[in-house]
Amino acid sequence: MDEEKLEKVIIEGIRKAVSTVPPDVKSALKEALKREHDEVAKMQLEAMIENIRLAEEKKLPVCQDTGMLYFHVRLPRAADANRIRRAILGATIKATREVPLRPNAVDSITGENSGNNVGVNVPWIEVEPSDNDYVEITVFPKGGGADNASVLTFLPVGDGLNEVKSCVLKSVLMAGGGPCPPVVLGIGVGGGAYIAMMLAKMALMRPITERNSDSRVAQLENEILEEVNKTGIGPMGLGGRTTAIGVNIEV
Template identity: 50%
Template structure:
């Protein structure tokens, strides 16, 4: 039963683009003047409709299945949850279907079912209580290849963050399927900054960081990224990013780590909650 619910969450994530993303894409379509930018955005909006109506993956890169789990330690469903996630990945691969995307790094052999060493990727967090909350984020390879880490000096600070992000987005051009969503993690260490950056993508497009100072930086950076003119699919235009999300952690006095996760326009996600009585809610 739990496996069924996880399969449904995966199906929802890959076949239905969240409403906040679709409305940002529609807004971009209205805002673009170039015929080529509109050609690409029109295709995107058509693909979104076809995916939703036919319950088929909008993008053929159904990604690396990445889960963020916040598990209440008193939940009776915690035992066996990891096995259920792996089983759901296998079943979703057959049933949705998904593209098998897990490849052995030495032999190059595809496992065929989206499972393998550390795959699906599961980020665990333990919490008080008896509920389990889970987010599924199918992460595409083309955009992930544009992700990067900068170990800045404290002297470079936030101005360095700005320069690093703009330079990286410019360098990647059309490769990550713009208009992109940028997840940025600042502080922590090298590893934490990148995982915060990925987690930032779980926020809705248009939803700012609750800290007003960070929210302001997000809005400024979004405007600057869009002034680069890369545009939909890198063929020029006003919309290079749909949103910028920043999460922070305290840093070491000597370090200023910045993790950047680039997400394609198909900013896919779905959520699931397991109540202590076994009821499950799946939403987006």
């Protein structure tokens, strides 16, 4: 595939990523609506569900904050990584105009906005070698409200899974309505700072209907989801039973 065709494919991937919501998430929102008793919470969930419907119908972003773009690329060993990178950058610039995307690439030093979502380390491109004979590109936009609620914590050696649960609950309470709940919590455990944060991001790529293959971790996912929804933060931070619709942990 030549670079121009590759750009077009990536643009459509970006469009789909910002204008559609996975079936598991849509189902979870509808189930949450059935469980809610609070009228304000119901109103918020109904608005979200309708907003998703309209966004998918009109092929427009679900949220005005289309976030920072992350690309996870699984690349055959013989593939030209620089060519893929050029196509991703070109597609990002064009998608900013065509989809459209909100320009979110701001220089960390000068505060200047590039206007096209391309800047220093933006978009972020993670490359993983692959034995496949094709290139696999995952587009992962993450809005500022969610990203700004990210937390990295170092737990004392010997602390168990209960301390992980406690840390997550404190982080959720601190974030409050900032990340526009209900949220999906991606949690990475172990491996040092960089690895833990990447594990957390990778966890978000797993459907919320799938539990971790380790039964102990799967139990922790269920326990955290239950405890988070007892906080009463609720949809958009306005109170209710649904603060999170999923918890995915990678170790």
